[in-house]
Amino acid sequence: MSRARWTPYVLIAPTVLLMAVFVVYPVGSVAYYSLQHYDVTRSWANGFAGLDNFRQMLLHDPLFWQSLGFSARWVVVEVGLQLLLGLGLALIVNETFVGRGLARALVFSPWAVSGVLTTGIWILLYNPSTGVFQQLAAAGIGSPGTSVLGDPATVFPATVVAELWRGVPFFAILLLADLQGIPPDLYEAASVDGATRWQRFRMVTLPHLRDAIVLSTLLRAVWEFNNVDLLYTLTGGGPADQTTTLPLYVARKAVDAHDFGYGSALTTAGFVVLLFFSVLYLRLSKFDRR
């Protein structure tokens, strides 16, 4: 019997160890490094920094505030559109029709594609010499030579569309699972009572989906906040740092500049945002009731 008491701990030990090294330690050490000057390319100046990094970040770094603002804009627009389109798509592929299985497989397929590959595909579409706008211009729509990623006026919508292509299936998949759990009797009862299609959607479908919508929106907001692959490769944060989110700023400080001290201070700011999201998530998912 004494063996059985230890069994669960033995079973979770490797997972706990990996998480300690890859989640707990990094989060803790970021707090430590944020108080240090630690720049690999300027190692002579390394050492205790006190609150220098934070003072620099909050008072003298306009890019910090700009990246925070763009992060908010990016998350709101991206998640909002993904939710609307994903819900519509889920409702459509939840209906019964010939070829539904194939249609689902096709519309969900961008879900499996990486951020870098998404960038590759959309660069092919957006490129000013042989892209899709060039083809449209040849057919008389729009003007040739448009560089949507280089133009500050179009870079935001162009990036949003590329990420939508990959992100909508996530919502569609999650909401479809919940749609399938609605008992058909509810719709029949509503029909008998003379409810229109819109009323059935509002009175039966939406209330049933409410929890799933709230939680998947929150989860997706976190993922889009953290989305670095696509922005790093598609725009690199440009033109003129216009599309730099906070995590992208961190990644560039880490990968390109190797300024680990200041990067850690930026990361700490990111954790404050994420902490807010996770508390909200745990509250809404009713973790404390399990």
Add this chain to the structure above:
Amino acid sequence: MRDKGRFARLFLPLGAYLVVTLVPFYWMLVFAFRPTGSTALVPWPATLDHFRTVWTDLGFAVFFRNSAIVALGTLVVVCVLGLMGGYALARFAFRGRRAFLLALLCSQFVPGAMVLIPLFLVFKATHLLNSLQGLVIADSAAQLPLAVILMSGFVRGIPVDLEEAAMVDGCGRLRAFFAVVLPQLRPALVAVGSFAFIGSWNNFLFALMFSGRQDKFTLPVGLSYTLGEFTVDFGALAAGGMVAAVPVVLVFAVIQRFLVQGLTAGAVKG
């Protein structure tokens, strides 16, 4: 009359959405197979020149091999550890169970980009930079929380009576697990393994940060070096993209059926 409504409500938007989804894929296919300089919208006659370029000249043969090793390694590690952790969560009441579950849920909020700096320092200290093993470990750590949560859901779905009956018949817990539980978990392993494979195959930041040497690049890193809006060889970019896309699309085709239930169970319901 009814059919007309169905057309406007269902097939029109579905058709439009299918076009938007599939045109980008088709665009890549066209660029990959047509000769440089051609602007034809149908890649015929097809050329394999671009594939030859990326596979041998740009080193995608090596990147592909590295990606396959890392993704398959991650798949094995995540399946084994996910099975252990998920089984423990589903079948035992133990002190610290709630804390463990909470840590799993919260770790979904601590993403790769935010821990790049400390992880880089850990990897440097443990000499795991520029090694495929290091990437397997990092990718596994990233995939494991979701895998454990998913797996515990699947294990909970198997009636505990079966195991208890086997244990009453004289099996130890371990034998009961292999004889009774594991065979029923085959779809779960397919789903969890596929998520791990896709996640690792697609991982860019870890591979970019931790492998500075070209012989250790994975496909996303190799692909990122072919990107650039103005200076790029579009044929090579498209062919490289196809090389990166084909394995995940095949895996996706296999798990597509499990996707709807699997993702929901793990990601949202915890």
